[in-house]
Amino acid sequence: MFASLELPNVRPVCPACGSRFRQTRAGKTLYGDQRYQCQDCKRYYSMHNRRYRYPEDVRRKAVNLREAGCSLRQIAQQLAVNHQTVSNWVKMGGVGR
Ligand SMILES: [Zn+2]
Numbered sequence: 001m002f003a004s005l006e007l008p009n010v011r012p013v014c015p016a017c018g019s020r021f022r023q024t025r026a027g028k029t030l031y032g033d034q035r036y037q038c039q040d041c042k043r044y045y046s047m048h049n050r051r052y053r054y055p056e057d058v059r060r061k062a063v064n065l066r067e068a069g070c071s072l073r074q075i076a077q078q079l080a081v082n083h084q085t086v087s088n089w090v091k092m093g094g095v096g097r
Pocket of ligand 1: 041
Protein backbone atom coordinates (compact mmCIF):
# COMPACT_ATOMS: atom_id res chain seq x y z
CA MET A 1 0.00 0.00 0.00
CA PHE A 2 2.86 2.38 0.68
CA ALA A 3 4.14 1.70 -2.83
CA SER A 4 1.37 3.79 -4.37
CA LEU A 5 2.54 6.82 -2.43
CA GLU A 6 5.90 6.89 -4.11
CA LEU A 7 6.56 9.57 -6.64
CA PRO A 8 7.28 7.99 -9.98
CA ASN A 9 10.58 9.69 -10.77
CA VAL A 10 12.14 9.60 -7.36
CA ARG A 11 13.19 6.01 -7.47
CA PRO A 12 15.06 4.79 -10.51
CA VAL A 13 14.00 1.59 -12.19
CA CYS A 14 16.56 -0.61 -13.86
CA PRO A 15 15.79 -0.73 -17.60
CA ALA A 16 17.50 -4.08 -17.94
CA CYS A 17 15.82 -6.17 -15.25
CA GLY A 18 13.05 -3.85 -14.04
CA SER A 19 14.18 -3.88 -10.44
CA ARG A 20 13.30 -0.87 -8.33
CA PHE A 21 15.42 -1.92 -5.42
CA ARG A 22 19.10 -1.52 -4.72
CA GLN A 23 19.61 1.11 -7.40
CA THR A 24 22.70 3.03 -6.41
CA ARG A 25 24.17 6.23 -7.76
CA ALA A 26 27.31 5.69 -9.77
CA GLY A 27 28.66 9.04 -10.77
CA LYS A 28 27.80 10.90 -13.93
CA THR A 29 27.72 10.01 -17.57
CA LEU A 30 29.84 11.77 -20.16
CA TYR A 31 26.92 14.09 -20.72
CA GLY A 32 26.50 15.03 -17.10
CA ASP A 33 23.46 12.88 -16.39
CA GLN A 34 23.16 11.02 -13.15
CA ARG A 35 24.27 7.46 -13.62
CA TYR A 36 22.93 4.53 -11.64
CA GLN A 37 23.98 0.97 -11.09
CA CYS A 38 21.51 -1.81 -10.50
CA GLN A 39 22.77 -4.05 -7.75
CA ASP A 40 20.62 -6.90 -9.00
CA CYS A 41 22.02 -7.22 -12.51
CA LYS A 42 25.05 -4.92 -12.08
CA ARG A 43 24.25 -2.85 -15.11
CA TYR A 44 24.80 0.86 -15.40
CA TYR A 45 22.23 3.18 -16.86
CA SER A 46 21.07 6.76 -16.68
CA MET A 47 17.57 8.04 -16.21
CA HIS A 48 17.53 10.55 -18.99
CA ASN A 49 17.15 9.64 -22.58
CA ARG A 50 18.60 12.62 -24.25
CA ARG A 51 17.84 13.07 -27.87
CA TYR A 52 21.38 13.91 -28.83
CA ARG A 53 23.60 11.15 -27.68
CA TYR A 54 26.35 11.73 -30.15
CA PRO A 55 29.17 14.18 -29.91
CA GLU A 56 29.13 17.20 -32.14
CA ASP A 57 32.07 16.10 -34.27
CA VAL A 58 30.38 12.84 -35.21
CA ARG A 59 27.40 14.83 -36.40
CA ARG A 60 29.60 17.17 -38.33
CA LYS A 61 31.38 14.25 -39.95
CA ALA A 62 28.06 12.81 -41.03
CA VAL A 63 27.03 16.09 -42.60
CA ASN A 64 30.36 16.42 -44.36
CA LEU A 65 30.12 12.93 -45.76
CA ARG A 66 26.64 13.67 -46.98
CA GLU A 67 27.84 16.79 -48.73
CA ALA A 68 30.62 14.73 -50.27
CA GLY A 69 27.94 12.55 -51.82
CA CYS A 70 27.83 9.49 -49.57
CA SER A 71 24.51 7.75 -49.06
CA LEU A 72 22.86 7.79 -45.66
CA ARG A 73 23.54 4.10 -45.25
CA GLN A 74 27.20 4.46 -46.11
CA ILE A 75 27.55 7.23 -43.58
CA ALA A 76 25.64 5.27 -40.97
CA GLN A 77 27.91 2.31 -41.50
CA GLN A 78 31.06 4.34 -41.37
CA LEU A 79 30.14 6.17 -38.19
CA ALA A 80 28.33 3.24 -36.59
CA VAL A 81 25.10 5.10 -36.05
CA ASN A 82 21.54 4.45 -37.15
CA HIS A 83 20.85 5.71 -40.68
CA GLN A 84 17.69 7.39 -39.45
CA THR A 85 19.84 9.32 -37.03
CA VAL A 86 22.11 10.37 -39.85
CA SER A 87 19.11 11.49 -41.85
CA ASN A 88 17.97 13.66 -38.95
CA TRP A 89 21.36 15.27 -38.62
CA VAL A 90 21.54 16.04 -42.29
CA LYS A 91 18.09 17.57 -42.23
CA MET A 92 18.82 19.66 -39.16
CA GLY A 93 22.12 20.58 -40.10
CA GLY A 94 24.42 20.74 -42.73
CA VAL A 95 23.22 22.84 -45.56
CA GLY A 96 24.30 26.42 -45.59
CA ARG A 97 27.06 26.13 -43.03
ZN1 LIG B 1 18.90 -4.57 -13.07
